[in-house]
Amino acid sequence: xxxxxxxxxxxxxxxxxxxxxxxxxxxxxxxxxxxxxxxxxxxxxxxxxxxxxxxxxxxxxxxxxxxxxxxxxxxxxxxxxxxxxxxxxxxxxxxxxxxxxxxxxxxxxxxxxxxxxxxxxxxxxxxxxxxxxxxxxxxxxxxxxxxxxxxxxxxxxxxxxxxxxxxxxxxxxxxxxxxxxxxxxxxxxxxxxxxxxxxxxxxxxxxxxxxxxxxxxxxxxxxxxxxxxxxxxxxxxxxxxxxxxxxxxxxxxxxxxxxxxxxxxxxxxxxxxxxxxxxxxxxxxxxxxxxxxxxxxxxxxxxxxxxxxxxxxxxxxxxxxxxxxxxxxxxxxxxxxxxxxxxxxxxxxxxxxxxxxxxxxxxxxxxxxxxxxxxxxxxxxxxxxxxxxxxxxxxxxxxxxxxxxxxxxxxxxxxxxxxxxxxxxxxxxxxxxxxxxxxxxxxxxxxxxxxxxxxxxxxxxxxxxxxxxxxxxxxxxxxxxxxxxxxxxxxxxxxxxxxxxxxxxxxxxxxxxxxxx
Numbered sequence: 001x002x003x004x005x006x007x008x009x010x011x012x013x014x015x016x017x018x019x020x021x022x023x024x025x026x027x028x029x030x031x032x033x034x035x036x037x038x039x040x041x042x043x044x045x046x047x048x049x050x051x052x053x054x055x056x057x058x059x060x061x062x063x064x065x066x067x068x069x070x071x072x073x074x075x076x077x078x079x080x081x082x083x084x085x086x087x088x089x090x091x092x093x094x095x096x097x098x099x100x101x102x103x104x105x106x107x108x109x110x111x112x113x114x115x116x117x118x119x120x121x122x123x124x125x126x127x128x129x130x131x132x133x134x135x136x137x138x139x140x141x142x143x144x145x146x147x148x149x150x151x152x153x154x155x156x157x158x159x160x161x162x163x164x165x166x167x168x169x170x171x172x173x174x175x176x177x178x179x180x181x182x183x184x185x186x187x188x189x190x191x192x193x194x195x196x197x198x199x200x201x202x203x204x205x206x207x208x209x210x211x212x213x214x215x216x217x218x219x220x221x222x223x224x225x226x227x228x229x230x231x232x233x234x235x236x237x238x239x240x241x242x243x244x245x246x247x248x249x250x251x252x253x254x255x256x257x258x259x260x261x262x263x264x265x266x267x268x269x270x271x272x273x274x275x276x277x278x279x280x281x282x283x284x285x286x287x288x289x290x291x292x293x294x295x296x297x298x299x300x301x302x303x304x305x306x307x308x309x310x311x312x313x314x315x316x317x318x319x320x321x322x323x324x325x326x327x328x329x330x331x332x333x334x335x336x337x338x339x340x341x342x343x344x345x346x347x348x349x350x351x352x353x354x355x356x357x358x359x360x361x362x363x364x365x366x367x368x369x370x371x372x373x374x375x376x377x378x379x380x381x382x383x384x385x386x387x388x389x390x391x392x393x394x395x396x397x398x399x400x401x402x403x404x405x406x407x408x409x410x411x412x413x414x415x416x417x418x419x420x421x422x423x424x425x426x427x428x429x430x431x432x433x434x435x436x437x438x439x440x441x442x443x444x445x446x447x448x449x450x451x452x453x454x455x456x457x458x459x460x461x462x463x464x465x466x467x468x469x470x471x472x473x474x475x476x477x478x479x480x481x482x483x484x485x486x487x488x489x490x491x492x493x494x495x496x497x498x499x500x501x502x503x504x505x506x507x508x509x510x511x512x513x514x515x516x517x
Contacts, residue, residue, distance in 0.1 A: 003076050003161070006153055008226045009036035016228045018065050019247065023239055028065055032226070037151035038065075039072035042142070044149040046077060049104060049127050049140075053078035053158045056100045056165070058125075060084040060093075060115075061108025063206050063231045066131040066142070070106050071216075072223075075183070077154050080163040082177070083211035086111050092175075094118045096167050097125065100177055100374060106142070109133020165374055166213045166312050177374035178313045183224070185367035191337030192316060196280055196306055198225055203247050203277075205230040207240065207254040213312040214284055218253040227251070237261040241273040248277040256288045257494065260437070263295040275300050283307040286499050287405065287423060289430040290329045297325065307332055309405060311391045315368040317341060318403050330427070331402040340365040341403065342388055343395060354399045359406055362395040363388035394421065411502060413442035415450045420481055422452075428476045429454065429469065434462040439492050440483065441502050443509040454483035455505050457492060 002010075008017070013033035021027035030038070051057060057079050059070045074081040082100045084093060086108070093114060097105065098121065105115055105122075106129045115128055116136040128135070131142035161182045167175040183189075204222035206229070208215040222229050230247050232240060235258055243249060259281075263270075281296070281304045288296075288307060296305060307320040309332035318341065320333030335341050343351035343360030351360035365388045373380045383390050394406040406412070406421040413420040422440035429438040437457040442450035454473075458464050466486035473482045493501040 001159065003072075003153065004224050005032070005036050005039060005072050005076070008032040008223075012226060015226065017223075018068050018229050018231065020063075020065050020231045020233070021243060021246070022233055023236075023242075030065055030068075035065075035068065035072065038069045038146075039076060040151045040153055041146040041149050042069050042073040043077045043154040045129075045142075045145040046073060046079065046104065047154055048145070048149075049129075051077060051079050051104055053156070054163070055079045055104070056082055056102040057104045057106060058082045058084050058097050058100065058102040059106045060086050060111050060211075061132070062086060062110070062233045063210050064108065064132060064233060065231065066108065067210060068219075068223075068229070068231070071210075071220075075162045076156075078156055078158055078160065078162045080165050080179075082165045082167070083216065084167075085209070085211050090114060090118050094121045096175060096177075097122050100165060100167075103127070104129065106131065109135065112136045112139060115139075163371075166211075166216075168312055176376055176379060178370045179372050179374050180370045183220070184315070185338070188338035188366070188368050189221070189224075192319070193221065193225070195319060195321075195337060196282075198222075198227075198251065198280065200226045202227045202251040202280065203230060203249045204228070204251045205240070205243055205247075205249045206232055207252045207258050208235060214253045214255070214282075218251075218282060222251065235261075237265050238269055241265070241270070241275070244275060244278065245273040250277050251280040251282075252278075253282040253284060255284070255286050255499070256292055257286075259283075259288070259296055260292055263292070263299055264436075270299055278304045281305050284310060287332075287427075289427045291427070291430045293325055308336070309333065309403065310336075313370045313391055314364045314389060315366065315370075317362075317364050317366070320402070324402070328398075328402050330404050331398070332405055333403065334401050335403075338366055338368070340388075342386070343397070344385060348385060351396075354397060356396050356404075356406075359394050359396045361390055362393045362403070362405070363390045365389070411441065413440075413450050413452060415442065415445070415448045415452065415480065420452060425452065425454070425473065425477060425481055425483065429456070429473060431476070432464070432469075432472050434459055434464040434468070437492055439500055439502060439505055441506045443485070443506070445484075451484040452481065453509070454486045455492065456486060456488050457490065458488060 009032045014031050017032040017035040018030040101124050103126045109130050109132050112130045128139040129142050130139050135141050165177045165179045167177050204227050206215050210216035278300050303322045305325050308316050309318040310316040316336045317339050318333040319336050342363050345360050395403050397403045425440045426438050429435050436459045439455045443453045445451040469486045493504045
């Protein structure tokens, strides 16, 4: 069976597939026919370097057409594509590249110097292919190795698409390689597409780096459907608005941080750009607070906001549709098509009750979950129960079947024997007009075991104090949930995909003690 990109190139060769329109630069535009040719040539070149079915290829760089080409090339030749976060330190990049046993690294010239520094620590890597610029000494130039090779689909003995292996963000420790086979279950994927209402003529924009499973995965859906993809190399809120306006963008996936920045650019800036084309905004990567959803809906079409709950490992597990966004505050929706969700308590018994008094660890069974943690099968088994899989989130459901994520099991605070979920406190604090963002976690307490601590990012010009924060929390939360201490910071530490790195905030408080970091 022909690869879907080959089919699009045949049926709609002149339709725009990729647009890379950077400020103060001439836009790069590829049709489906051009993307097909480039992906095929790169596939042939990689095969000439020894890449075969299952070979690991690490790719690294900011959003660009070159990355779209390698994603498609790897799939076509059956290779396992391993995206690497370009923001990683040398040590972190070494760990991922070495751990996955990559033999080829495909890297944007801007980040090639990092691999030049660490190549002595990467014994399995045989070739470094550099695109969008001059290579480092001893590395290959992507333009040179693809010159003169065929632009027809590469021949392969095994017609199944290549796998992907995305390393988890490492919010609680060393990242793990989540291995996912092929392009997923087609029946389940098509049912989700129908529910959200995606159309082939949608215009998708990458709101965030495509090395992350969300922006990259939903870009993959866009390409399967033959949509045009607008690439934003590096996120900037006003430039994002420019691209949405210019190309009539109708679809995206976003973590809360970019949307918070967009909604806070000011009414005068927002007024310059038409936002009415947005039809399918997928909220995920980290929970959107109810306050942020209200902000978004004040500036974008009120039928455009979907929220999904999911993960790199488990895919899309639940969907909250636009009509329920304000009706079901705090909910992440009902199970997505083809997904079975169960809650289990600490004894391994299924939780059957409804409401916040009946929480449990959320487990998923679905055809779209990942295959394994690479070289860490014990961790995969550790997170399995009764044929279901978990990533450690605590949730409850209401009597209409809507699920509510309380928090990560590891983030839960136990103070004086009471279970406290930081996400609930963070959501409450974000309704305060003087608070831009907040992170809540437990710190050691000789009296209570743990006490609630809040780290706050104040809005510019605000003079909010710790006492103000605690007084506000006291007015909106039960007494035992109120932060007992507050500190302030200019910016919360996050992964490149927008997930909060609480372990970095928590670590100093637990140093030398039994730690949850």
